[in-house]
Amino acid sequence: GENVEQHPSTLSVQEGDSAVIKCTYSDSASNYFPWYKQELGKGPQLIIDIRSNVGEKKDQRIAVTLNKTAKHFSLHITETQPEDSAVYFCAASQENFNKFYFGSGTKLNVKP
């Protein structure tokens, strides 16, 4: 089965700095990669996703890059704000199978 590894487990940045979270996956058949933000006591919320037919996707301050050859993908948050503080999860799946395999999460702390 698929194995998704995520690092770092914790990340502390100063407000306004950039944050980068990295994930690797093992199954070359995976072709859909969402990122979720989870705040304390709430369910995960989709923030951005990427499919294997593109290498990069951007939405305002958030971007995701994908390297299929190396089987890794990354989340980039620029101009971080205190409200970005949360736990972020990456996931991988095959589009026709729908089962998500999640990483273990990164706790991001943005210091004002």
Next chain:
Amino acid sequence: GAGVSQTPSNKVTEKGKYVELRCDPISGHTALYWYRQSLGQGPEFLIYFQGTGAADDSGLPNDRFFAVRPEGSVSTLKIQRTERGDSAVYLCASSPRGFNEQFFGPGTRLTVL
């Protein structure tokens, strides 16, 4: 519009008891998923419904766990003879037909004493 809702938000039970956890998906979403999230970990897949049928139940840990979705909307996750190791947050997600995006509910925190 309303998102995915789950009830109860918290459930405390004793070892050996039976529990039911309910999920109301987003209206019109045909796919429904259950995940289990242990403290400090990412969600782990349990079961996936497409309509009324379980399309993939490979994540259910053992035969004490069972889920139904009789009318293709609301789903119930049932756990028999609960054990302390079942303590976790149980998350439900739904997605519309033909799309990969999964929308999660707030979860039910299950504590087995």
